Amino acid sequence: MTMSRQPEDMSNVAPAQLDRWLRSIATTEEREIDCDSLFEVMDRVVELAQAGEDIRRLLPEIALHLDHCPDCRDLYESLESLAGESE
Numbered sequence: 001m002t003m004s005r006q007p008e009d010m011s012n013v014a015p016a017q018l019d020r021w022l023r024s025i026a027t028t029e030e031r032e033i034d035c036d037s038l039f040e041v042m043d044r045v046v047e048l049a050q051a052g053e054d055i056r057r058l059l060p061e062i063a064l065h066l067d068h069c070p071d072c073r074d075l076y077e078s079l080e081s082l083a084g085e086s087e
């Protein structure tokens with residue numbers, strides 16, 4: 001039997017690479033990312049933040065959205081506290 005499919009391990013991805021990927025998503029909208037796009041990358045954003053990256057500097061569009069979207073802010077914060085607990 002073959003087990004060719006392996007789960008993606010984002011910890012092997014260089015921050016710069018992730019940054020590019022997140023940026024390409026963030027910039028598909030005008031300047032501001034929308035909720036759906038943000039939901040897709042939320043767990044990665046949390047991972048970056050947990051890794052000590054400065055989201056506000058790295059991904060300003062996302063930080064901006066989190067600033068004024070209570071729904072996304074809520075989700076982000078709950079994911080962040082979950083990530084902190086799994087230490």
Ligand SMILES: [Zn+2]
Pocket residue numbers: 034035038065069071072073
């Ligand atoms: Zn939102």
